[in-house]
Amino acid sequence: MKNYRYKAILAYDGTDFAGFQVQKNARTVQGELEKVLSKIAKGEKIRVHGSGRTDAGVHARGQVIHFDFPFYIEPDGMQKALNGSTTKEITFTHVEQAADDFHSRYQAKGKMYKYTVDNNRFRDPFLRHFSCHHRYPMAMDPIQKALPYLTGKHDFTSFASTHGETAHNVRTIYHVRVEHDAASNKWTFTFVGNGFLYNMIRILMGTLLEVADGRRPASDIPLILEAKDREAAGKTSSPEGLCMEKVFYDVEDIPGYTTEGD
Amino acid sequence: MKNYRYKAILAYDGTDFAGFQVQKNARTVQGELEKVLSKIAKGEKIRVHGSGRTDAGVHARGQVIHFDFPFYIEPDGMQKALNGSTTKEITFTHVEQAADDFHSRYQAKGKMYKYTVDNNRFRDPFLRHFSCHHRYPMAMDPIQKALPYLTGKHDFTSFASTHGETAHNVRTIYHVRVEHDAASNKWTFTFVGNGFLYNMIRILMGTLLEVADGRRPASDIPLILEAKDREAAGKTSSPEGLCMEKVFYDVEDIPGYTTEGD
Numbered sequence: 001m002k003n004y005r006y007k008a009i010l011a012y013d014g015t016d017f018a019g020f021q022v023q024k025n026a027r028t029v030q031g032e033l034e035k036v037l038s039k040i041a042k043g044e045k046i047r048v049h050g051s052g053r054t055d056a057g058v059h060a061r062g063q064v065i066h067f068d069f070p071f072y073i074e075p076d077g078m079q080k081a082l083n084g085s086t087t088k089e090i091t092f093t094h095v096e097q098a099a100d101d102f103h104s105r106y107q108a109k110g111k112m113y114k115y116t117v118d119n120n121r122f123r124d125p126f127l128r129h130f131s132c133h134h135r136y137p138m139a140m141d142p143i144q145k146a147l148p149y150l151t152g153k154h155d156f157t158s159f160a161s162t163h164g165e166t167a168h169n170v171r172t173i174y175h176v177r178v179e180h181d182a183a184s185n186k187w188t189f190t191f192v193g194n195g196f197l198y199n200m201i202r203i204l205m206g207t208l209l210e211v212a213d214g215r216r217p218a219s220d221i222p223l224i225l226e227a228k229d230r231e232a233a234g235k236t237s238s239p240e241g242l243c244m245e246k247v248f249y250d251v252e253d254i255p256g257y258t259t260e261g262d
Numbered sequence: 263m264k265n266y267r268y269k270a271i272l273a274y275d276g277t278d279f280a281g282f283q284v285q286k287n288a289r290t291v292q293g294e295l296e297k298v299l300s301k302i303a304k305g306e307k308i309r310v311h312g313s314g315r316t317d318a319g320v321h322a323r324g325q326v327i328h329f330d331f332p333f334y335i336e337p338d339g340m341q342k343a344l345n346g347s348t349t350k351e352i353t354f355t356h357v358e359q360a361a362d363d364f365h366s367r368y369q370a371k372g373k374m375y376k377y378t379v380d381n382n383r384f385r386d387p388f389l390r391h392f393s394c395h396h397r398y399p400m401a402m403d404p405i406q407k408a409l410p411y412l413t414g415k416h417d418f419t420s421f422a423s424t425h426g427e428t429a430h431n432v433r434t435i436y437h438v439r440v441e442h443d444a445a446s447n448k449w450t451f452t453f454v455g456n457g458f459l460y461n462m463i464r465i466l467m468g469t470l471l472e473v474a475d476g477r478r479p480a481s482d483i484p485l486i487l488e489a490k491d492r493e494a495a496g497k498t499s500s501p502e503g504l505c506m507e508k509v510f511y512d513v514e515d516i517p518g519y520t521t522e523g524d
Binding site: 012059083088089090092125 | 351353385386388390392
């Protein structure tokens with residue numbers, strides 16, 4: 001039987017999900033998507049493949065999935081059907097028909113994540129699900145000193161959860177940037193790389209927060225990388241601040257791309 | 263017994279509250295505040311007075327309250343105690359000791375509200391609790407033509423809920439402004455006035471949305487005002503988009519202030 005492969009980009013509020021990946025007895029993004037797609041497919045089970053997992057409480061503005069569908073629906077109609085059937089926590093921002101061999105995970109060349117920190121003394125109630133609250137005043141200078149140590153190809157073992165499954169912990173960060181909005185006292189960190197280890201950005205952030213508020217010098221970063229020991233880095237920061245912004249399938253679209261990561 | 267009067271400014275996410283004002287068998291902001299204050303006052307009942315009510319689902323960044331407290335706590339300690347005890351949906355952004363005759367409602371000289379519209383074809387999941395979703399494309403031009411009709415002293419009967427209790431429907435709008443963020447397709451309307459009737463901003467917004475998407479000409483606005491008839495105006499737009507931004511106690515702080523409203 002002929003199947004039609006679709007690629008879709010979605011945004012979701014991860015607050016009330018136990019993460020992306022299907023789990024028994026837990027409400028997950030993948031589970032919700034497969035349920036809705038099955039309904040549109042008149043009961044046939046549809047398997048959804050994501051570009052990567054997100055943990056409980058982590059959000060996405062640009063998660064990419066693919067799935068095979070048993071009959072043809074034009075992409076705009078598929079997008080309407082999906083947005084009309086799924087929970088308001090999820091929005092399909094783009095749907096297209098994809099090549100039969102398109103794979104959302106295997107063909108991803110890079111990803112962009114953002115991490116938001118609410119640096120107000122008392123938490124902003126509107127950001128509580130979408131930021132990590134850090135009450136100790138942060139300074140731009142030490143952060144700007146720390147970030148260049150992270151770009152390039154490194155063994156990120158020190159910044160990987162020991163629960164991670166990957167044996168090879170070398171990744172390339174193409175681009176990293178910080179912005180501070182003075183009016184709201186919100187800090188936004190952007191990370192672009194060819195891939196990220198389990199909890200890597202949250203451990204990087206836990207460490208950068210120590211640098212930002214003066215508990216640790218920026219020059220610790222290369223020493224932590226060199227240590228290849230999770231104990232050398234800071235805590236794993238909270239999931240609420242993290243958002244998967246974009247998945248790149250063409251290296252030309254990747255900010256700061258170098259062949260170093262290939 | 264000597265009481266100490268405090269003035270406080272608070273931000274709250276109104277999503278899961280049945281509005282500001284205490285009601286039987288409903289979770290309200292005032293109810294939550296009085297519960298927390300009573301706890302800090304070692305069980306003594308404390309009455310909270312707000313600058314104005316907000317409806318279910320309506321938010322605040324700058325609601326002002328006052329209350330009398332049976333013993334002295336320095337304002338910074340009071341702020342810490344309040345933020346430490348209350349739900350994460352509410353944050354006290356400022357606490358000060360006030361004059362014994364300060365009254366948050368009677369002494370308010372003006373208020374600023376913002377109303378946010380998500381004009382994306384498909385709802386932005388991160389804005390779903392903090393905006394009104396309007397899928398029909400909005401244009402800046404007709405809005406800019408409509409807004410000047412609203413400033414100044416008018417009888418706003420056409421823009422008042424018929425459930426409102428006020429017999430006198432004359433109010434002065436000092437300042438009204440619209441901003442469009444092209445990246446997120448989010449529209450923000452700002453209203454500053456000496457006071458607003460029940461549902462007035464939501465009915466103004468329901469009408470302005472009709473102007474914005476071409477269903478009604480901007481030149482209808484003066485005719486609607488003149489009609490003094492709720493039926494002449496548009497629908498009451500949804501509460502999620504509305505946020506009480508600021509309460510003014512000094513006319514010099516009010517953007518666009520004129521003595522017309524006195």
